[in-house]
Amino acid sequence: MCVPEGDCCVDGDCPSEDNTIQKCCQGSCIPDDDCCVDDDCDAEKNENCCSGTCQKDACCAVDSDCGDGEFCCDAKCSDCACGSDTCFAKDTDDSDCCFITNTCGTVTGKKFNRLGCTNGPYALPTDHLTIELEVWCGAGQRVTGSGFLRGTFTIVWDPPDVLSATWSEGTSGWTLHLGCGGLEPYPSFTAGQNTKYTVAPGKYEFDGSGTTPLVLTANEWPEVTTCVGLYVIAHFCSVE
Secondary structure, three states, rough: OOOOOOOOOOOOOOOOEOEEEEEEEEEEEEEEHHHOOOOOOOHHHHHEEEOOOOEOOOOOOOOOHHOOOOOOOOOOEOOOOOOOOOEEEOOOOOOOOEOOOOOOOOOOOOOOOOOOEEEEEEEEEOEEEEEEEEEEEEEEHHHHHHEEEEEEEEEEEEEOOOOEEEEEOOOEEEEEEEEEEEOEEEEEEEOOOOOEEEEHHHHEEEEEEEOOOOEEEEOOHHHHHOOEEEEEEEEEEEOO
8 A cells, every 4th residue: 555655664663642552554553443454344334354444345446436425545435535634623622532432422332433533512602712623634543643733623603693614724625514512423314213423524514615714604504593512523635
């Protein structure tokens, strides 16, 4: 697998951070639990080991093998075009919850084999609030030592009914999920009579760029007027 110079590791090169043990897998440092070989993955969930990562369904060969808006890169389906890094916004004061855990908010027992975090919940006061999150790229499962800091993502709350979001770099689009308290740390959708949760960026409600703030009024997002606790998931694809 081709990786950027300096990222090609051998055993013993990889750091450990946030109580997560990393190892050298396919030439890159990733969390130990994510580095698979054949038979490591959950066959009952139709998982396969694709370039060192357990992935649902078969390893891909072309983009059409993946879901809507996904790309086939090194036999794995990726949220970003090949050659781009997947990036996520992350809080700096432990108000973030990694997708790989199963204790985010009150939605327990849910975990996702994707990079990223849900942040919050943040209480929305009756006056102004600014939430500034760091944007980390290539940082597998919150292990920032394996990635790089790309910029900041800022959410601004101006009561009674206006919320805006801006990315500092302004060189790439982003997609955003805003959950409002209770059971909303992840985007959800209805399948039959059941509520399903997802962290696939294609299911996020809003999108924008760093050059123009995304401004949401009560018309665009009615829940903003009654929101008790705000969850934020922001996904980016790095563009140099």
